[in-house]
Amino acid sequence: MPSEGSTMTGDQSVEELRRELTETREQMAATAQILAAISSSPTDAHRIFVQIAVSAAHLCRASDAAILQVDGDHLRLVAHHGHIRIDSIGQGRVPLARLLLDGP
DSSP, rough: OOTTOOOOOOOOOOOHHHHHHHHHHHHHHHHHHHHHHHHHHHTOHHHHHHHHHHHHHHHOOSSEEEEEEEETEEEEEEEESSSSSSOOOOTTTEEOOOOOOOOO
16 A cells, blocks of 8 residues: 555556666765865856756756856856867856736
8 A cells, every 4th residue: 555655646657666766876876976066166256057967868868958047137157068069168158038928
């Protein structure tokens, strides 16, 4: 009999539960890697941002990831992982703009 805290429903297959468990384990491993980077170099923000980009790419099954930081009215590249060529770290800036969308 499932415990009260179980998220299993009668509609979930064993395969769906295995995929969910695998995804949860991957997320926990990525979090552990980021925390390890923070604890080993708490003052090296670039190294931490790179680890976040690596983890994000892995979790999203992407070949590339970038971390942008708000810098005034622009976004500035602070870390990158992957093969897609982009501006050098700290050099590329993208202007921020608010889009005003009319409702339906």
